[in-house]
Amino acid sequence: MNCSEARELFCARMDEELPLDRLSTMDSHLAACHGCRTAWVKYRTTVGLLHCLPEETTQPAFVGQVLDRIRAHEAEGNRALAPFDSAGSASRPSWLESLRDWMGQWVLRPVPAMALGSLVIGVALGSWANHLSPAGTAGTMAEVAPAPSLETVPTPALAPSLGDRPFQDLADEIEAKPSDVRPQEQVPFYSPNWGGLETQVRYSDDGDGPRIIF
Amino acid sequence: MPLTEKKSNPPVFSALPDEALMEHVVRGSEAAFAALVDRYRNRIINLVSRFISDRDRAQEIAQEVFLRIYVHRERYRPNGKFSTWMYTIAVNLAKNEIRRRVRSKGVVSLDKLIEVAGDSGKFVADPTQKPDRRLHQREVQEYVEEALKRLPEKFREVIVLRDIQQLSYEEIEEVLGIPGGTVRSRINRARTSLQEMLGDLVEGGIDEL
Numbered sequence: 001m002n003c004s005e006a007r008e009l010f011c012a013r014m015d016e017e018l019p020l021d022r023l024s025t026m027d028s029h030l031a032a033c034h035g036c037r038t039a040w041v042k043y044r045t046t047v048g049l050l051h052c053l054p055e056e057t058t059q060p061a062f063v064g065q066v067l068d069r070i071r072a073h074e075a076e077g078n079r080a081l082a083p084f085d086s087a088g089s090a091s092r093p094s095w096l097e098s099l100r101d102w103m104g105q106w107v108l109r110p111v112p113a114m115a116l117g118s119l120v121i122g123v124a125l126g127s128w129a130n131h132l133s134p135a136g137t138a139g140t141m142a143e144v145a146p147a148p149s150l151e152t153v154p155t156p157a158l159a160p161s162l163g164d165r166p167f168q169d170l171a172d173e174i175e176a177k178p179s180d181v182r183p184q185e186q187v188p189f190y191s192p193n194w195g196g197l198e199t200q201v202r203y204s205d206d207g208d209g210p211r212i213i214f
Numbered sequence: 215m216p217l218t219e220k221k222s223n224p225p226v227f228s229a230l231p232d233e234a235l236m237e238h239v240v241r242g243s244e245a246a247f248a249a250l251v252d253r254y255r256n257r258i259i260n261l262v263s264r265f266i267s268d269r270d271r272a273q274e275i276a277q278e279v280f281l282r283i284y285v286h287r288e289r290y291r292p293n294g295k296f297s298t299w300m301y302t303i304a305v306n307l308a309k310n311e312i313r314r315r316v317r318s319k320g321v322v323s324l325d326k327l328i329e330v331a332g333d334s335g336k337f338v339a340d341p342t343q344k345p346d347r348r349l350h351q352r353e354v355q356e357y358v359e360e361a362l363k364r365l366p367e368k369f370r371e372v373i374v375l376r377d378i379q380q381l382s383y384e385e386i387e388e389v390l391g392i393p394g395g396t397v398r399s400r401i402n403r404a405r406t407s408l409q410e411m412l413g414d415l416v417e418g419g420i421d422e423l
Binding site for chain 2: 010011014015017042043045047049050051052053054055056057058060062063065066067070
């Protein structure tokens with residue numbers, strides 16, 4: 001018997017359900033294995049602590065109180081009580097009861113319900129706005145609302161001032177002249193993918209001709 | 215049949231087995247029913263109290279258990295064990311109470327009942343013990359009570375039925391309506407979880423009791 005097998009038998013041994021041959025094999029293992037012996041003592045101690053719990057008691061008057069309730073029940077004409085003949089029949093709620101209980105929580109708590117409703121609506125609007133954004137990039141409603149269609153935004157390759165210059169040259173030029181950028185005139189950005197390098201690009205026309213800003 | 219007291223030559227009910235008592239109860243004997251209630255009142259209170267962690271409410275639910283036993287006495291089948299039938303009723307009422315309290319508090323999970331549970335009961339100490347030792351024992355008991363309350367419901371119910379109520383595996387199967395393998399597995403997992411929660415207490419605390 002190895003340690004894993006021995007520990008699987010703790011429960012059966014504790015409840016005296018272990019056959020004699022298994023008990024003997026387990027004892028031999030425990031005698032030789034310090035780890036399992038310690039684990040067994042802890043297991044047994046845990047159950048022992050439960051046995052130490054004090055018993056709740058009632059007064060003898062309890063019997064009279066029960067009889068009084070029965071008489072009162074009979075006086076009311078034996079109104080029906082839910083039967084409890086089979087285990088769990090009265091304790092396991094149906095899916096309909098579960099749904100009703102769940103919904104009941106929100107009906108009883110209007111403030112959290114309104115907060116949840118607002119959150120759901122907010123997420124739905126955000127998702128819709130995100131869907132409208134050409135590159136699927138999150139932006140504010142102000143940025144998204146006036147967005148032109150993709151066809152109206154020239155691609156970098158077609159922009160008049162770009163010519164055929166490489167990407168890094170463009171970046172250096174723009175970095176050297178930050179004053180050229182007028183953010184209020186920018187059209188919404190989109191994200192081309194150049195050679196696997198995806199970057200956000202804004203297209204601006206500041207009076208000196210349209211340019212790309214990064 | 216209404217509850218009546220039979221005055222003439224009453225049998226010694228306290229000596230009769232449960233099933234024989236129930237035969238008298240079905241025929242409407244108040245004395246037989248009183249003997250049954252008296253026999254099981256503490257065990258039912260103890261069971262319900264451990265389930266719902268509210269001693270006052272446990273008293274009311276225990277009364278309800280016996281009321282239902284009486285009202286549905288004709289449904290009892292003498293070939294079944296009376297105590298198992300009674301425990302089934304008690305467990306179901308206790309679980310209903312847990313669900314009712316969870317709903318009324320707006321708690322999503324049954325396992326969060328601990329947050330809405332009331333007092334865990336005051337422990338009756340042995341007056342012959344020295345005060346410091348009694349205090350320590352009470353602390354240990356409260357610690358164990360708290361750990362028990364933190365167990366998930368499905369583990370707490372098996373451990374209460376097995377290690378506190380001392381029901382057999384077969385009785386637990388019947389009371390909870392779950393297979394024997396599940397009962398054994400849950401008992402083992404419940405004890406292991408409890409052992410982890412009790413931590414240092416299990417390491418050496420028992421020796422100090």
